[in-house]
Amino acid sequence: MTPEPAPGSAAPLLGGPVTPVAPVWTAPVRRTPGGLIALTIIGLVFGSLALLLVLVYLSTFLGPSALVLCLLLALVPLTGILLVVRWIDRWEPEPRPALWFAFLWGAGISVVTALVFDFGVQLALAAAGSSRAGSEAGGAGSGTDAFAAVLQAPLVEEGAKGVGILVLFLVLRRTFDGPVDGIVYAATIAAGFAFSENIQYFGVAMLESGADGLGFTFLVRGVFSPFAHVTFTACTGIAFGIVSRRRAGGALGRVLIVLAGFALAVALHGLWNGAAYLLTNDSALLFYYLLVQLPLFIGYIVAVVLLRRQ
Template sequence: MSTPHPSPTPNPSPAPPIWTAPPVARAGGGVFAAVGIVLAGIVGLLVIAYLALGLGVSSLVIGSLLALVPLMIVLLAVRWVDRWEPEPRWALWFAFLWGAAVSVAVALIVDLGVQLVLAFAASQGPDEALQAVVQAPFVEELAKGVGVLLLFAFSRSHFDGPVDGLVYAATVAAGFAFTENILYFGAALAEGGAAELGSTFVVRGLFSPFAHVLFTACTGLAIGIGARRGGGPAVLGWFLLGLIAAVLLHAFWNGSLAFASDAIGLYFTVQVPIFIGFVLLAWFLRREEMRVTRTRLADYGAAGWFSPAEVQMLATPAGRRQAVAWARAQTPPRTAAMRKMIADSTHLAFTRHRIVTGRGGRNAAADEQALLTAVTADRAALLR
């Protein structure tokens, strides 16, 4: 027989609670974010300088502008997945810069090292097919995956499960693909002119903007599963499983493009079904997030922290839309306050879920009480 979990602390009165000794919640990785973003930004400047030297400034600018198109497509999709429980902006910025700068730098350094080794060995040069199927998948997925693993390690309170892993992995991959597309678009323009650039843009920018997202999502989902199961050292095992899946999928994708005789037929029969499968998985995971939010906010409702109407408002898409519309119609508008209450309440629900499932850790109670205080302040701001 399982041991029953305690219910949330009852709300003794409608007034905001007064904590005689308020617990200190975790910083949420703020120091890590600041240091990581600065270092990744420095690496990014070095990568930009390298691209400018290799491609020329004009090709770099044109390639960058075109690379914004697939980047926006991917980021809009990430935003859709992330709308229910949005991740902190600093974490997403770190994820993007890690992919766009650090992961690319690692891939470039390894590629240069391989070329130097082969040159000293008096070899004929690297085998392009071998690089595409073996070297690129392993090096790139490892570099991107480490970024997601760092986010888990230093932002544990914002890494609740597979959806968070998917969002962070997709953002890292979006950054990597952005820089890689600049390189490919700039090289195509420099080597083959507008015609070559156009065909490269269609293949990489329109036909497969989500390729890197699909690969790295395997790693992010696996780390998210490890987080959902309690975290700890076991997450490294999940990371390795996800990394293997990401490398294999990346190798399969590159190999199919390298050796296929009918690239268009392969795209629609293999790559499109893989993409559709990931879309369905993302939809299912979002539905699970909604279920968790409704269940845990109902726990707080039973303890007096939320009314039944508020639970309905905060835990359903229709309720959230109506709430934001109401806040927008007020004078002055209170849209920002309503969105903050929705975000704080959702984070509260997932914090409670960690506690109930026994994986909250020593700081979960402090996180919970800080969020309860924040929700009470949010309600007061809306009703002021």
């Protein structure tokens, strides 16, 4: 009577010896790149310090209680954005340390960069306008505000966020391999930036107009336009994703693609800021949102779905 083969062994052939079955496939061993480990450590340290500086700065004019309240409110749109990013990223998840770096870069380093640059511009304008007459300085001030809203802020903020995407692109060159990756990293950086910015906007609105101002600002930024920064910065991320797959065209062609994506991000950002600056009437701003921003956002959703299918 022939004995039964042991589990995991091949059945005997014509009374031959029993041999174990050798696996024909083994799961690949994932190794964390050394560059990602260094990036994570540096990002966690400097990004956390930068975010702490932002919170300390905000607490100087908001106060601890208002800061905590506005921070909790800012978590609402942040959670929605991160859930969408996770949905986009579920087929080929990016490394969690890289996503943490991206968030801290946006919430801390990018915001500090924008604040420092804005402070420097204000000092330069104050020094340059110290010898002007009061009426002349007043006229220049209004023009300066428009310039800061439409051009300076988009350039500085999108530039600071874009540098974060560039760092991830260089460190994760082997896994940063398409437009979807660029969207994921850009959206995470933008989510962090919007989180810190929302705390400031909510706090200022509450100080100036009380609960009514806070509620309206939360409605505009937390409900109507939580993905505004995401749509801006995603243009830069998509450009880096296209470059990651481009084999021809040379270095100049790749640089031009990135610059084109960055220019589109700045243009969309400037369009949004300009509308918010010029349209002081709430009804006009809502009409602009439905006519311009909502179609742009729908187009962005369609583009993301098509990229995921590809």
